[in-house]
Amino acid sequence: MLELNEVNFDFVQTYIDRGFLPNFKALIERYGFAETTSEARYEELEPWIQWVTAHTGLSLAQHGVYRLGDIMQRDILQIWEHLEGHGLAVGAISPMNANNRLKNPAFFVPDPWTPAETSGGTILKRLSSAVSQAVNDNAQSRLALSSLLWLVLGAFCYARVDSCPEYFRLGKDARVKPWFKAMFLDLLLSDVFIKETNDKNPEFCSLFLNSSAHIQHHYMFNSAAYSGEMRNPSWYISQNVDPLLDVYQVYDRIIGKIIRIFPDYRLMIATGLHQDPYPKLTVYWRLKRHEDFLRKVGVLFEAVEPRMSRDFLVKCQTPEKASAAEQRLKDIVADDDVPLFDVDNRGCDLFVMLTYPHEIGDALGFRAGNVHFKDLRGDVAFVAIKNGEHNGIGYILDTGNAVPLRERFALTEIPQKICAALGVGGMPI
Template sequence: MQVLSLELNELNFHYIKNFVDRGALPNFARLFADNRVRETDAGEIYPELEPWIQWPTVYTGKTYAEHQLFRLGDIVYNDQPQIWDYLEQRGVKVGAISPMNASNRCADAAFFLPDPWTHTKLVADPKVAKLYALLGSLVNDNATADASIAKLASRILPLALPHMTSASIVEYFKILPVALKYKWARAAFLDRLLADVFVSLWKRHKPGFASLFLNAGAHIQHHHTYDSKAYDGERANPGWYSKAAETGADPLLFIYRVYDAIVGEMLALKDTHVFITTGLSQVPNKREHYQYRIVDFPGFFAKVGLEGATIRPRMSRDFLLEFASVEAAKAALPVLDRVRVGDAPLFAVDERGETLFCQVGYFGPPEGLEAVTIDGQPGDHSQAFALVSIENAIHQPTGYFVDALGPRAEPAPLPLADVFDRMCAAALADRHEVRAA
């Protein structure tokens, strides 16, 4: 029996229950009816309450205080043992698609496709690798991509088609009309395709343990919780930002339905032990909070006068600058400081030896970017930034965990770090059963 770890990043099961009660999500309803859903507790507070911190907790079985992985991509500078190499060393064949902040240290993984922001070894056949590289570029360009769905499909479809099934093609046609109307719905295509690729590779290789990380739900919740019937607060998105509420669309129900189909497909796979984990979940944001991303990194930093840096975009407003030496990194600090909004630096910078981890630190409305100055020279640089989101929801330490073959869920929250032991025990126990047979 193979163990599958389905990682639905930050998914709000307390909202899902709302739609389950309305009869909208049959596969999630099955999990709730069987009492398979248990709360987890990340045990962290801000600023440690981030998915790129909590997923390494799941992957290593260690809290943040123990693993000290604070930024997305940090794992490549750290030798923490993770669940895939831990199980591989014990004779279990492993695979992974898009695990957040995870490094491929396996000697012979069946497949390993890292998240789009962590630079580590990719293991896949050439066509899958090409498809994944294309998907990664789309993820990193998401805030500014205006390409039509038809254009994207023409590039992706020939590589993706071998992994699709008749059932999943039906799901794509459910996503398509919503994605044509609303940009926020496009992320569902990516997660639907990652699920297809995962199942296809899993059927081909049959690893003893394999994980699939999906992020569209977290993305849509962050951006559009205010637009959902599940939200009962007083805040609303401005019409220029979102047309969902006025047109009757419910972004949360939309992505939950996409995931409901994926959950059903995973549970239907033969000889599998399925675990579902969310890491964290979200609660509505009570304050106005905008997030921005640089549109053209090389072009913008050429204007700033930054030299000698390799720029590595991360999620949302974050990016990493890599230099040839510590001295070169330190020399870049006053250059970055000269980019300001009013009296405040535009960038928050974390010194890390030869690298600088940077974030766009302005959170006000878009017109404020018209007053950005570079080296004291005013100018309208608003077009250099894309609005990533009006942050509708923020992280909370409560997450959710489902053991589809385990006992009925206990009422007490499960420490998030304990998920590692439970999945490892299942993978190793199942292997021992095979050996005995």
Template sequence: MTDQKIIFLSFNELNFDYLKRYIEIDKLKNFKKIINELKITTSEQEYQNLEPWIQWPTIYTGKKAEEHNIFRLGDVINSDHKTIFNDIEDLGFDVGVVSSMNLKNNLSHPLYFIPDPWTQTKPDNNFWSKLIHSTISKFVKKNSSLKINFLDLLSLSLIILKFAKIKNYFFYLNFIFTGFKYKWRQALFLDLLLNDIHLQYFKNKKPNFSNVFFNGIAHIQHHFFFNSKVIENNELKNPEWYVEKNKDPFGEALKIYDKILGDYLSRNDIKLILATGLTQTPYDTVKFYYKIEKHEEFFSRLKIDYVNIQELMSRDFIIYFYSEKHAKNAETILRNLKLNSKKIFKIDNRGLNLFITLVYPEEIKKNELLESSNIELYKYVSFVAVKNGMHNEKGFYYDNFSKNIKSTIKISEIKNIILKIFN
């Protein structure tokens, strides 16, 4: 087994039911090879638990949400659960990780470990791993405002020169020059780069088990699904100012992920696993997403005293306080904030910190003042997206080695399916 290599591709939330309709239209030759071999996966029943930062820890640990008790992105750092990566190391094999969502680096000797952009866990000691993690984190957290500086660009350029495959240069250049207008291409740029990084790490380090996580397809479904040419619903349309009606970001993305999948299906020296965790289906209404952009200035206007703020994915952030009393006072202030009689924030008080999501669902316009204050919210937020996709417990699983596997499995069973290979 020591010379056996297994690669686990995490295509986060990819809906293969919609993908099937593109296979012949867009000649997705690699997805076509596996489409009839897919298994259905099931996850949590409660909708509030249908979040990727909950479901992927279920896959890693083999435990359901109420067992692993990880309900927020980044909260895994407070967990001591053993994961599939720990178990494989304990069996004497080597592992590698590239951007696995909500995974803590508590490994003994990973050959490489690049954390996801949101979880505050350490990368491995390699210079490139540290640079990749810090650079990608900055770009991901700035993706709604596009504010980048020279050092960020220099770091990204070095990473591209080091890892990008020449055959992909056309795609990178296209995404760079068009990504400011067509923002979904920023996500495709990142995932294509992560794949090139993973391929080079895997080639050089040769782990027995390696996982690479692609979040771009989840982002694109979440923000641009209504523009898919296979969704036949005249009521589910994006505003023309948001995305041109003749653009199909989902279909465009599938061509890139088909290309990525082909990098692995073409190899005969690996066993391959693919999973989606859960999926997305088209949302049933129009909902706007914003994020707080000027945290310090905004909370200063509210006279909220805090230690620091940690930005997370999209609308989420954590505020840390000096005491539970400070946290409670801040919670009271924030819960009273409303715009057009609708609440602004969803708040989880966790003692010394507040986990906050900006949940106001409508368009935030100029000159509108928050109720009970004289603050123009428009000045302190940046537009993220119009919500297009919603989570569904159904997911998909594929591997090219299992025998007699059921047609429907729980995502909590994936860990043991993988461990059987190593045992």
């Protein structure tokens, strides 16, 4: 199962028509693809919701996992445990919002934002931690020395020889093309997946790659497949580059390697969702130092866990302290009276999103209650200008199809299709 998060198959087809993506082209021509459907409300269209659905066969109303990391508090049967219970060896690399409840997995590396356990050797565990730190601190371009060393060692142990020119190209140009960093990590995860699968030979294995979603959110307006009127400013990105083509080409080469190295495996490629162009200018920001900021504005907390992009989890000792922290965060507004945060109170925990959508200049301050603070810009890191928004239609391509597939079905059916492919009973609903 190759999970290419939010890849737009209509954009893929446009690039194919222009002579790119030969492996996508061959698969689509031979097997076709189907559309998948998920939730109808826009606020319920998030990859950390839809991938839980794809892994459990349950809709959001059934599994109740609304935020990234919430899977850790849910006792829900996932596809890997179900197959392991039927005696099959399973493995997973970076599945989004998934917990590791396996008794004896071939391998399991959680996504960078979910604090699940890594199953594997010491190098794999250290590499998993290094990838998590690199991803979560990417907005600040901050990489701990220990993480860098383990990324280098992990690449030395897992990188394929035929991937080395790609690593060199992505590493060399990452300063001027920052989206190359996300692609570098996806390439490394794919090589980890290939080596672990080759070594352990599980009956079912999954690989989740996220740089496509990240790059589409940030740079869709630069795509040759985009026909709208929005444009990114020149200070943000040159008009002469196409990051979407860059990442789709890396994925195309990864697909080619997987097909060549594992000719006897049945391959399913799923996207969970896809993205539509965003109609207005919106800027994403991320706190640089979450704990320091909360202390400065007088929020009492027990722990803070950064999540993807703008999000973070604030843990408090009691519901009363969480309510006080919630009110304090909701009271924080910029000098233009726009609130900084959206807060979801879960009892003792707060899921917080930094939602301020405008450019932040050096003169902009903010208020927390009766206290005024200068230089909001010093507390936040620029993440991106929003280019893409979620659409609940996803795509799936399956090499088990005897004839080219063109249909639509619910995302909840994916686990049953995996079970049927492996000849085991379906997951309980």
